[in-house]
Amino acid sequence: MQLHFKSWMLALLTLLIVFLIFADISELEEEIGNSGGRGTIRSAVNSLHSKSNRAEVVINGSSSPAVVDRSNESIKHNIKPASSKWKHNQTLSLKIRKQILKFLDAEKDISVLKGTLKPGDIIHYIFDRDSTMNVSQNLYELLPRASPLKNKHFPSCAIVGNSGILLNSGCGQEIDAHSFVIRCNLAPVQEFSRDVGLKTDLVTMNPSVIQRAFEDLVNETWREKLLQRLQSLNGSILWIPAFMAKGGKERVDWVNDLILKHRINVRTAYPSLRLLHAVRGYWLTNRVHIKRPTTGLLMYTLATRFCNRIYLYGFWPFPRDQNQKLVKYHYYDSLKYGYTSQASPHTMPLEFKALKTLHQQGALKLTVGECDGAT
Numbered sequence: 067m068q069l070h071f072k073s074w075m076l077a078l079l080t081l082l083i084v085f086l087i088f089a090d091i092s093e094l095e096e097e098i099g100n101s102g103g104r105g106t107i108r109s110a111v112n113s114l115h116s117k118s119n120r121a122e123v124v125i126n127g128s129s130s131p132a133v134v135d136r137s138n139e140s141i142k143h144n145i146k147p148a149s150s151k152w153k154h155n156q157t158l159s160l161k162i163r164k165q166i167l168k169f170l171d172a173e174k175d176i177s178v179l180k181g182t183l184k185p186g187d188i189i190h191y192i193f194d195r196d197s198t199m200n201v202s203q204n205l206y207e208l209l210p211r212a213s214p215l216k217n218k219h220f221p222s223c224a225i226v227g228n229s230g231i232l233l234n235s236g237c238g239q240e241i242d243a244h245s246f247v248i249r250c251n252l253a254p255v256q257e258f259s260r261d262v263g264l265k266t267d268l269v270t271m272n273p274s275v276i277q278r279a280f281e282d283l284v285n286e287t288w289r290e291k292l293l294q295r296l297q298s299l300n301g302s303i304l305w306i307p308a309f310m311a312k313g314g315k316e317r318v319d320w321v322n323d324l325i326l327k328h329r330i331n332v333r334t335a336y337p338s339l340r341l342l343h344a345v346r347g348y349w350l351t352n353r354v355h356i357k358r359p360t361t362g363l364l365m366y367t368l369a370t371r372f373c374n375r376i377y378l379y380g381f382w383p384f385p386r387d388q389n390q391k392l393v394k395y396h397y398y399d400s401l402k403y404g405y406t407s408q409a410s411p412h413t414m415p416l417e418f419k420a421l422k423t424l425h426q427q428g429a430l431k432l433t434v435g436e437c438d439g440a441t
């Protein structure tokens with residue numbers, strides 16, 4: 067009798083939790099469904115852009131309004147430079163890892179595996195459910211057989227965002243000293259190594275990068291540039307969100323073809339179809355109402371699984387630094403970005419606030435100034 071009651075309660079509780087998770091996810095679907103039509107004043111061209119924008123985890127900056135935010139937001143986010151005061155809280159890190167594991171498992175969700183798809187399979191894009199793609203022979207070839215993170219554990223990981231806050235930080239050496247270094251969107255490193263380091267164990271690449279940074283490979287010059295960048299990865303993991311949104315198929319195909327044709331030494335990974343919803347679900351249950359997670363937040367969420375200590379660099383979604391000096395959106399180009407623009411699919415300042423709280427609690431360390439030892 068007693069036992070019966072207990073299992074009933076357990077079943078009820080499970081149901082409630084499942085309900086809560088799905089309530090969150092349906093909210094996400096709704097929001098994504100609506101995002102193209104919000105703001106009636108916006109011109110047709112604009113809404114068309116924002117529609118194709120939804121496709122990318124990091125938006126096509128050129129199509130978002132080039133607003134230079136003049137607010138004083140950065141003052142509110144003052145992070146004490148006295149890094150000696152920061153202390154890692156191992157208990158909290160483990161607790162967060164456990165909580166995130168209820169939503170996703172980085173080991174599995176970091177990539178679709180070969181066993182689960184075959185050439186010709188039809189996939190519905192995550193953000194454009196009505197559009198589909200065929201799994202090509204080349205994509206199939208490049209799917210990993212086993213998770214690139216299988217049984218991986220690292221004492222410390224660096225996640226390097228692309229904010230201009232890294233310029234003159236002198237953080238390169240410190241970043242390279244971590245056991246696993248994650249970078250975003252194939253950002254260049256050679257010319258900036260003093261500030262950003264060189265070591266790269268995983269690098270993400272949204273399909274839009276091919277358009278934005280490699281001119282859609284219009285001629286041999288750009289093709290060669292991409293080839294060299296990929297070759298410089300030298301065995302690291304190349305993480306390509308290929309199933310997020312329509313429009314990127316060709317660009318993913320080009321990259322895949324290049325990798326196979328030139329036998330480039332990278333380990334390709336293509337995030338699972340459930341990853342985005344799961345990540346957003348986790349943050350929503352922690353009352354962080356992000357519209358769509360940035361690559362940086364995705365990486366932090368994944369890293370909690372296999373990194374003991376997590377250090378974030380180059381995360382700074384504000385137009386000015388703590389001393390009110392202008393900060394470039396990317397350390398390597400001149401893209402402008404409206405951090406708080408309604409048209410943006412991301413809620414970067416909100417994400418940053420959540421990360422800052424975790425920094426203060428000792429779950430991760432955010433570096434937003436010069437690194438120790440920088441001169």
Ligand SMILES: *[C@@H]1O[C@H](CO)[C@@H](O)[C@H](O)[C@H]1NC(C)=O
Pocket residue numbers: 115118119121126128129274313
């Ligand atoms: C990105 O912006 C460019 C303009 O520079 C535009 O031609 C292109 O269609 C946009 N791509 C997406 C995916 O929005």
Ligand SMILES: *[C@@H]1O[C@H](CO)[C@@H](O)[C@H](O)[C@H]1NC(C)=O
Pocket residue numbers: 136137138
């Ligand atoms: C920025 O802050 C300073 C003082 O902290 C204030 O005088 C100024 O008006 C603020 N500027 C804006 C745009 O809010």
Ligand SMILES: *[C@@H]1O[C@H](CO)[C@@H](O)[C@H](O)[C@H]1NC(C)=O
Pocket residue numbers: 155156157158161427428
């Ligand atoms: C570390 O985190 C745990 C769990 O959140 C908390 O109970 C504990 O007080 C924290 N320890 C320190 C030293 O802040």
Ligand SMILES: *[C@@H]1O[C@H](CO)[C@@H](O)[C@H](O)[C@H]1NC(C)=O
Pocket residue numbers: 186188198199200
């Ligand atoms: C998938 O490939 C088949 C055969 O190549 C083709 O007939 C079909 O139209 C393709 N479907 C999509 C969604 O591309």
Ligand SMILES: *[C@@H]1O[C@H](CO)[C@@H](O)[C@H](O)[C@H]1NC(C)=O
Pocket residue numbers: 281284285286287288
């Ligand atoms: C390729 O295009 C770029 C401009 O995007 C140009 O500067 C370059 O000379 C071209 N290279 C060749 C081989 O045509």
Ligand SMILES: *[C@@H]1O[C@H](CO)[C@@H](O)[C@H](O)[C@H]1NC(C)=O
Pocket residue numbers: 300301
């Ligand atoms: C590439 O990786 C190998 C093995 O990890 C290493 O020995 C080699 O020095 C690396 N080459 C470059 C150019 O980084």
